[in-house]
Amino acid sequence: MVAECRIATKNVGRINPESIDDYLASGGYEALKKTLQLKPEEIVFAIAKSGLRGRGGAGFSSGMKIKFTGEATCQLLECMRFIVCNADEGEPGTFKDRIIMEGNPHLYIEGMIIAAYAVSAEKGYIYIRGEYTKSIAMTRMALAQARERGFLGSDILKSGYSLNIDLKIGAGSYLCGEELTLLESLEGKRGYPRIKPPYPAEKGLFGQPTLINNVETLAHIPAIIIHGVDWYTRLGSKKSPGTKIFTLSGDVALPGYVEAEMGVTLRELIDQFGGGVSGGKKFKAALLGGAAGTFVPESYLDVHMEYDTLQAKDAVLGSGAVIVMATDKSIREMLNSILRFFQHESCGKCVPCRVGTQQLLILLEQINGARRDKEKAFAEMLRQSEIMAKTSLCPLGQSPILAVKSALTHFSHELYVDMR
Numbered sequence: 001m002v003a004e005c006r007i008a009t010k011n012v013g014r015i016n017p018e019s020i021d022d023y024l025a026s027g028g029y030e031a032l033k034k035t036l037q038l039k040p041e042e043i044v045f046a047i048a049k050s051g052l053r054g055r056g057g058a059g060f061s062s063g064m065k066i067k068f069t070g071e072a073t074c075q076l077l078e079c080m081r082f083i084v085c086n087a088d089e090g091e092p093g094t095f096k097d098r099i100i101m102e103g104n105p106h107l108y109i110e111g112m113i114i115a116a117y118a119v120s121a122e123k124g125y126i127y128i129r130g131e132y133t134k135s136i137a138m139t140r141m142a143l144a145q146a147r148e149r150g151f152l153g154s155d156i157l158k159s160g161y162s163l164n165i166d167l168k169i170g171a172g173s174y175l176c177g178e179e180l181t182l183l184e185s186l187e188g189k190r191g192y193p194r195i196k197p198p199y200p201a202e203k204g205l206f207g208q209p210t211l212i213n214n215v216e217t218l219a220h221i222p223a224i225i226i227h228g229v230d231w232y233t234r235l236g237s238k239k240s241p242g243t244k245i246f247t248l249s250g251d252v253a254l255p256g257y258v259e260a261e262m263g264v265t266l267r268e269l270i271d272q273f274g275g276g277v278s279g280g281k282k283f284k285a286a287l288l289g290g291a292a293g294t295f296v297p298e299s300y301l302d303v304h305m306e307y308d309t310l311q312a313k314d315a316v317l318g319s320g321a322v323i324v325m326a327t328d329k330s331i332r333e334m335l336n337s338i339l340r341f342f343q344h345e346s347c348g349k350c351v352p353c354r355v356g357t358q359q360l361l362i363l364l365e366q367i368n369g370a371r372r373d374k375e376k377a378f379a380e381m382l383r384q385s386e387i388m389a390k391t392s393l394c395p396l397g398q399s400p401i402l403a404v405k406s407a408l409t410h411f412s413h414e415l416y417v418d419m420r
């Protein structure tokens with residue numbers, strides 16, 4: 001039996017999230033106090049040594065990012081560093097950040113202040129999706145309490161370090177969760193992506209060095225500072241230490257979230273924490289990572305859920321979303337709703353994605369209507385999504401290939417037969 005292991009969801013459901021005193025009584029802001037006794041470089045070193053990887057989806061090394069941002073030279077005369085927390089959480093099937101923001105908001109705010117100190121940021125923004133009204137209210141309340149107790153604002157705990165954090169409410173665009181698009185939106189512009197490089201660490205918000213991290217990533221930082229790198233690296237796997245919040249939905253008896261060590265298997269997540277496939281049905285597939293994710297079949301049930309193991313098997317961990325499908329569910333229908341989602345969320349700025357998302361849907365509808373040779377049509381879908389992956393301007397247009405390719409690899413037998 002695998003046990004839950006709570007770092008980012010620590011104390012969720014156990015303390016009153018509206019009370020800073022409850023947070024303080026559970027050891028809250030001790031990591032910040034310790035941080036302020038250390039040099040910023042020591043915090044950067046600790047995060048790098050911990051092996052923490054971004055929990056927003058890409059799994060990029062948080063240590064490298066924080067190091068690059070801290071070392072980046074400002075390109076403008078008036079130099080200012082920023083920290084931005086990505087709380088947009090738009091990936092279908094993903095609701096992990098909401099759990100932290102609603103259940104223990106001071107934890108990620110404390111992590112954000114520590115990360116800000118490490119890169120000497122003077123100003124921070126939390127970008128939250130507008131639909132998350134409770135997360136917004138809880139975060140707003142926590143920020144006010146932190147300010148009142150001297151954990152935020154000028155001369156934090158008389159350390160000489162000052163930081164202000166403001167909230168920005170998103171307007172419901174999936175693309176605005178992509179870091180560079182988010183920065184455009186924060187600057188008050190339309191949510192169109194920027195070309196990378198330059199990366200935010202070098203030229204981010206208002207052209208200044210910017211550290212941008214996901215809520216869950218930041219929620220790991222206080223524990224790393226308090227318990228140390230050795231403690232953290234003992235959890236999870238060698239290349240992906242720590243824990244991950246997985247959100248279980250679809251045909252699972254007990255939908256919800258679970259935080260477990262990286263490397264837990266899909267079977268453990270579904271059977272042990274999710275209570276098995278709902279209604280006593282049989283497992284057919286899981287969509288891992290949401291719409292920008294991959295279908296995996298039964299043979300993946302004992303694969304370890306961590307970035308590199310999944311990548312080696314042409315699957316992704318992404319945001320940690322696990323959407324379970326029983327045998328009575330259609331892969332073709334799920335693929336259809338994923339492609340509709342991308343068509344709807346495409347910003348239209350570049351041709352491969354604007355036209356490609358439309359064409360993928362047309363092809364799938366032709367197949368559903370049995371108006372084409374299915375095998376040929378699916379080969380055309382794959383070619384189309386490969387072109388999109390190679391030529392689209394931003395990662396949104398590069399994402400449909402994941403679902404299309406994994407559906408074809410593992411479920412071609414189902415896709416090619418007429419299921420109507």
Ligand SMILES: Cc1cc2nc3c(=O)[nH]c(=O)nc-3n(C[C@H](O)[C@H](O)[C@H](O)COP(=O)(O)O)c2cc1C
Pocket residue numbers: 053054055056057058059060062086087088089090091174175176177178179180212213214215217218395396
């Ligand atoms: C289309 C798209 C949407 C994204 N949405 C989110 C999101 O809602 N939340 C998030 O944290 N990261 C999202 N990301 C990933 C971010 O671009 C970025 O990698 C992340 O904020 C970095 O933080 P981390 O290093 O802590 O993971 C998205 C990426 C893409 C391409």
Ligand code: SF4
Pocket residue numbers: 175193345346347348349350351353354392393394395396397398
């Ligand atoms: S890939 Fe899609 S979402 Fe990204 S810029 Fe092009 S049209 Fe917009």
